[in-house]
Amino acid sequence: MCGIFAYLNYNVSRERRYILEVLFNGLRRLEYRGYDSSGISIDADLPSPAAAPVYAGSPPLVFRQEGKIECLVRSVYSEVDEKDVNLDTAFNVHAAIAHTRWATHGVPAPRNSHPQSSGPGDEFWSSTMASSQTTSWGMHMHYCNYAGFLLVLKETLIRHGFTFESDTDTEVIPKLAKFVFDKLHDEEGDVTFSQVVMEVMRQLEGAYALIFKSPHYPNELVACKQGSILILGVNVSACLFVLWDGYKQAY
Template sequence: MCGIFAYLNFNVSRERRYILEVLFNGLRRLEYRGYDSAGISIDSSIYSGSDLNRQIFTPPLVFRQEGNIESLVKSVYQDVDATDLNLEESFSIHAGIAHTRWATHGEPAPRNSHPQTSDAGNEFLVVHNGVVTNYEVLKETLVRHGFTFESETDTEVIPKLAKFVFDKANEEGDQSVTFSQVVIEVMRHLEGAYALIFKSRHYPNELIACKRGSPLLLGVKVSCMCF
């Protein structure tokens, strides 16, 4: 069975190393469900831009690996060493997602692992527990609109559909389309049972979680001062 996990720290400074370990430990807590591959996505750098309302992250980083979680951890830190990614970089807000996969559509392989992505720029990313029963119809439609698929999963249609909805809204002049509006429109087209978490470079510092039929648990830690 697949397992999804996400972590968002809001106005609490956390280093990339800490964020990675939270995601890895979240996956370790899901090991009881069984899996054959795993993956995570984290932000690549602090956002750029002068307009506070339209700040956009550089493309999120995606790491996917066949095998157990420790194989994923090892490959992530190998990639970190190879690219000199700064593990001490601090984020006051960071949205990370993670996944363990039990193959249903497509063999266990990095290309079939999650997060699944909308395109090479990782504009939209999704981790998914469940099954999209009408994915073949959606895939055919998206291929006709120029999308190229890299995996054999049913999940890949979801981030690509999100990009299609987002691009269409912008082409029609709706520059203010929200992340929630994009996800709600995507859900309107999905059939089956699923729990999903969406991440997007167009909506930095946000995650959208939604479900239909599959379980999903949301936890919030609040710090307060009592007088």
């Protein structure tokens, strides 16, 4: 069980310090019961023009911590000091994810917190929200059946060279996104972020909402849902909230 809050500012300058506070406040609004870990993903500084970029953008800065939201807040501000991250850096466009977790698969620990990574290179990060109290993906079936399905998918990825570092089942999702991206890129060349996510959705079952971030697609977030509720808020001169009720959608 979990809650996800994402924030994207577009064509409006926001300092990293401001963005962090928006994320923390979003998580505080979600902290209404026994959540035991949390994490955030924010943009790193742009790579030097002299450096040969591996991706279109830089891998994000990710912070994850066990405990209440305030444990994450203290940890983030401690880490940014250690890593000499400039909180005054302003971004005209910035995409960020925040996630709070109530452990149902894997003990409360930073490695099991979200966002979860696709592996070395951190090419894809994802956060998962589900509607079931028994599994992270919200599959409405006996746990043994769910575990069997997940094991097949996980074993397939392992055969393709993926390794798993956490105890949480949803680590499969960003790794699946990386697998899909590589496959589509080899077959079709340029592929959009939404194409990757839609193909990931075709491989999943159950009720869920997901959000993805990738250095391959800087300044973009893709949110998707199947069954679960996803709310999109747009703030221009006023605030408009739209509730998307469709069964299976990506944005």
